[in-house]
Amino acid sequence: MFTIFGIPGPLLFGQLLLGLINGAFYAMLSLGLAVIFGLLNIINFAHGALFMMGAFVAWMLLNYAGIGYWWALLLAPLIVGAFGLVLERTLISRLYKLDHLYGLLLTFGLALVIEGLFRNEYGSSGMPYQIPSALQGATNLGFMFLPNYRGWVVVAALVVCLATWLLIEKTKLGAMLRAATENAPLVQAFGVNVPRMVTLTYAGGVALAALAGVLAAPIYSVNPNMGSSFINTVFAVVVIGGMGSIIGSVLTGFGLGVIEGLTKVFYPEASATVVFVVMAIVLLTRPAGLFGKAA
């Protein structure tokens, strides 16, 4: 067995891979945040709560309607996305003319309400959710046993991130979206329904969070606090990647997952802090984040 820095090679590869899997969740969550921030200029503090809702909706679909994982993967984002649509139309849209900080405060309050209500209803020890039968078991990669489900998470996250990037960078819809980010009144003057686009963007970002929630349900405890334990790291990812940068959030998400994974090998006590250390360094050298434009 060969070793790298005193750590057996196979173990190191295993940890790198696991870091990548965690990175997949960071990437998907920060992607949604970045999309929303790009167009609405709102830091969606409710993102963690909506991620949690995604997982809970999957659980409800299974327990109240007997709908399994694969359909939940489609339905939960739609349901939570629709909820986001309602939120945007009834609450958030009232704030666009005001300072953007109000958007932050509003979504912060929404997160408290949503998490509190779920805690009241479902307690906090969490709900059981099984891995779908098709993805149970593990594959021997030579250096580690990779649970099939984890492999699926990475693949799914990569596909989703790539699709979102293509949608925004390569399609006409994406072009309009980017144009509206630059100059909304002008795009409106060209006959594009900008408010509707904004609404759909918010719903889309929220649906991404919910999708991540469904993917997380079988491996993490489905409980009302699951979002808040993720969201701080994800905010750090967004700040490091450069706020509003889609490619930045995806790359930083995966990258930080790997860095965190490596820290778990060499100095596990610091694995939660390392993200913030990276952030401090980035802020000192590139205040706009790695991929951000100067504000």
Add this chain to the structure above:
Amino acid sequence: MTSSASTTLAVARSSPATVFGYTPVQAIALAVMVALVAFTPSVLYPVFLMKVLCFAMFACAFNLLIGYVGLLSFGHAAFFGMGSYVTAWTAKNWGLSAELAILLGGVTGAGIGVVFGWLAIRRLGIYFAMITLALAQMVYFVCLEAPFTGGEDGIQQVPRAKLLGFISMQSDMAMYWLVAGLFLFFFLLIHRIVHSPFGQVLKAVRENEPRATSLGYRTNDYKLIAFIISSFIAGIAGGTKALVFGIATLTDVHFSMSGEVVLMVLLGGLGTVFGPVVGALVVTAMENYLAQFGAWVTVTQGAIFVVCVLAFRRGIIGEIGARLKLAL
């Protein structure tokens, strides 16, 4: 992010005719407040009131930034919490007297404020909020790991140090007068700062930073100084709370504490003189008396956030002031 010129935080404007920087109405309100601070402990539970006053100090410090400079910090818990740790630690392990321990708490807050401010001050709006939030998270993790904070248990059984080394603070009422004195001192100090020439420049920066710059003001320096003053007072508030309850814990540096102070100021009225005090009172009372209903505290807090932001942006005091056409 557009330039700060479009900043439209709902802020009550002060009218020009003033006595020591107070309009007659404000002077009356101030007298009422002083009277309330002096007489309520004979009616209400003093420990509860001390908690309110500590948070009122904290909220006033926060209001100095958001109300008069237009900066929303999401990391004020770092100053409050570190202040509380340092006060508790020095009072317990060095046996410092109350005023020195609290002062050290304030200095600690200011010290961290220098670092935070230096890193964050050049950014505006949401960027500023996010950077302060992230930095505060680092402070939180340091507190979690560092041996001197006692980790999860915090620093417990902190003695109520003697004032000036010989006045006992053991009785709740003695402690109350110290807290009340500190609160009034910093309340007046903040008012004095806001109405000084320095404060006028701050307001100019808030209203239109490019114009202030073009008039020759080094706006970043002004903002940084305001930030440091705010973090100093936040540290004092945290230190005082640690002495009152004899305990300093992770609660005080946690991210939710930053959110709580935003809630207090928002609910009371951004940029109003008395708003933060009223906000602190309402939020603390709510927490105290909703404690038996469990998670409903969180739900209620969240709902208040939402309602304030949507329909009530001037806050309680701002709204009353607007109805009566007065600056409170």
Add this chain to the structure above:
Amino acid sequence: MTRPMPTRRATLLGAATLPLAAGLAAPRARAAGKTIRIGVLNDMSGPYRDTTGQLSVACTRLAVAEFAASKGLTVDVLSADHQNKPDVGAGIARQWFDRDDVDMIMDVPTSSVALAVNSVCREKNKVFINSGAATTALTGKQCSPNTIHYTYDTWMLARSTGGNTVKSGGDTWYFVTADYVFGHELEEITARFVTEAKGKVLGHAIYPFPGTTDFSSFLLAAQAAGAKVLGLANAGTDTVNCVKQAHEFGLAPAMRVAALLMTIPDVHALGLATARGLLLTESFYWNLNDRTRAFTARAKPALGGRMANMIQAGCYAGTLHYLKAVADIGADAAKADGAAVVARMKAMPTDDDVFGPGKIRADGQLLVPSYLFEVKTPEQSKGEWDYYNLLATTAPGEAWQPVDPGCPLVKA
């Protein structure tokens, strides 16, 4: 065993809400001070809501309903949420003693909060019966003449799970440990019992607490080390996540998972398919014997379809014994001097349907047996909440930490 069902709950509930609502008002003159007031202080909204929370309150009320009226005592039960914050907990305790005339505080999960409440109770000479917190400091360095420790602590968990598992063949261990006092203490003591029983500790991973959701790296390291038992030195959501991910990575059957602190609501949350084969220790299980089943039958209407764990049931036992002591020395004397009640509680042997007969040591530790359980497979389970197989019983004499010379109470 038939006893009257709780009938006074409605009136008690009403009484419980009054004092808090009136808490802002001036100190009121109270009639004769004969009403004993018990405050249940625990987590109603956070991670320990399901393992303590309302069910602890319900069990406390049950003890009051069964005992108080027959002895002519009037007893109120209050409750509050300490949000797992020591300052909030200490603040509520102070207010309860100063304003609301509370005489005894019950439960208090989370060691940091329990220690804070411990010092307030001592300062005010009231009674603190701990059922929820695990720290051994309450009967060690910080032991107090006003405090009794019920139900469980880290030492007892480590003794039962660590010692007995090695005996049944699980002789090589790997620990996953939460990086805070509780986690370290739990790992350290368990490791001691493992080595004492001729077992071996192959390694450990310490992870940041709170804030870790993914444990797969540590599980992988444990697998690489080739240990037979994975010891989880953590609690609550972290343990649930670990077990879930251990199942995912297929650690069983090569490796057994020992959750050093886990109780029945967590097992319920995981589901038997995931939790099967898990080793854990409790000092109470509803289906243990006739007395525990009788207790559960009486408590059932108040539990709302759930099942009490050792902590919640411990609130019943603690309250019952407290009320016996109060009845013994009289309500007025009990209100005046908390330490006197505690001294009386130590002098009397305990006996209740939850823990059976037992006694309280000079340092305040209740001595009852502890039980090592294995979680059933879905096929073995015969109905809802039928979750445990009993593997080993540790007698009261061996189940608890020997008296800590650091406790000033035992020197005298």
